[in-house]
Amino acid sequence: MSGRSTFYVTTPIYYVNDVPHIGHAYATLACDVMARFKRLDGYDVHFLTGTDEHGQKVEKAAAAAGLTPQAFTDKVSQSFRDLLGAMNFSPDGFIRTTEKRHYAACQALWDKLVAAGDIYLGKYAGWYSVRDEAFYADSETEVGTDGKRRAGPVGNEVEWVEEPSYFFKLSTWGDRLLEFYDKNPRFIAPETRRNEVISFVKGGLQDLSVSRTSFSWGVPVPGDPKHIMYVWLDALTNYITECGYPDIKNPLWRFWPADLHIVGKDIIRFHCVFWPAFLMAAGVAPPQRVFASGWWTTEGQKISKSLGNAIDPIAVAAEFGLDPVRYFLLREVPFGNDGDFQRRALIGRLNADLANAYGNLCQRVLSIVAKNCEGKIPPKGTLIDADAMLLGRAKGLLAIVRADIEEQAFHRALASIWEVIADANRYVDAQAPWALAKTDPARRDTVLWVLAESIRRVTLLVQPFMPGSAGKMLDQLAVPAESRAFTAFDSELAAGTLLPKPQGVFPRFVEPTAAAG
């Protein structure tokens, strides 16, 4: 036991019926920044991602591809693994719902729910459209002039279908859920999602059908293997499977309850209503917080398969560099809002914030040091008010960023960091170290030290967002690997440390001119 505080963050597990796109990269990126920040801040971190591999759609997609479901999911799951390396994500675990340990966890949870009296065998009946492969509520159907009952977006014919099904007594959980939301105001974010969920629960809950007999690709219900568990009960359980459930002696069990589930806004209900109800029913603590991220559009248009305008995060990173894309995604849009992915805006951020403000600040400071101080960190000397002012801003940044990270306000954290970068650029101009080089070398040294030290602090905080680039920047300041965690935030650069030759980290992006000939 380390005694350190734990921090457990998860992505949604990704459904293997889709190839990775910007939405997957975005949610995982947010988790990655959380995980990296918390690791640097001294926490014992576990960051989980993975793939959701069961369900009728997968079974059919596999058949269409001429593969067994297992072979099919092996293949698609791998494409999600490949995204991790390409985006420099740092998960500690990767779970697949087809793993044995997951079957064991799901079945153990099921047994608990049965023992608690929250699951019963009933009949699932409703209007079913064979075309849509979906059930419709009575109110969603209409009897046409031809006497046939229809439903759905295109009005396909429906028929009355009944099948045996196990039900979870969700209807009895409304009050306990509302009480839980009330006592845990941070449980659902952002606020608008919290309101939606609460109003949904207040509207009354119905029992939830949690098994299917119409297909077989899933986790069998214990003692009644004709039934397959409802995919969401199966999928949600992954978060505790990882921690060893039901074996609470498992060392990873120390991470439960999760500190943060980051999810897309489309699956907020499953995480904020069903999931805490299942867990409370089974006597397991619910997670502490669920944050719903928004959707990306591209150049003002919805992303859709028919338009073929999906954003491939790996291709974008190949063109602009990985870290600029990571920065853009989290800086451009307040986390939780929908965002529009505009090429022009990305280039604007890359050039204005990264190349001009931050990259050039480092470059101008380091090149003066290289030319005037024998390439070594100069002595600190005596500080004047202007020096203390800039250093104070840089010092204060850790507390500000930490608070923003706690709220998943990544855009605000970055804005605060960049304010100090702007301060530093103003300071360079005001102090004009290139002029001091001729008149007052000691003062010049102090100015350069203050700048290098401010850049060090800023860059320590940039690490979670742009780990590769921040690493290069810290290399240039000769900050050793063991001095890059936040425990070293309040240490200072030591005079006399030899620096490597300065090198640009964020080149400006220049739009390639139309090919000549």
Place this chain on the structure above:
RNA sequence: GGGCCCGUAGUUCAGUGGUUAGAACGAGCCGCUCAUAACGGUUAUGUCGCAGGUUCGAAUCCUGCCGGGCCUACCA
């Protein structure tokens, strides 16, 4: 139909009762020259969606309307 959120400079947004409504990007002008033609200073632009109301005072609260988005359960 019911519910939630939003509508503020060319653009993205901040500002949730109190002096002449702010920032960034973009644009113009000036300065600097260490630096990735980067940096700094400065100027300009808004009937704060519309109309009423509450208040000594409203972008900020209330009502209505207009416009946009989302939720309204069992395909993930």
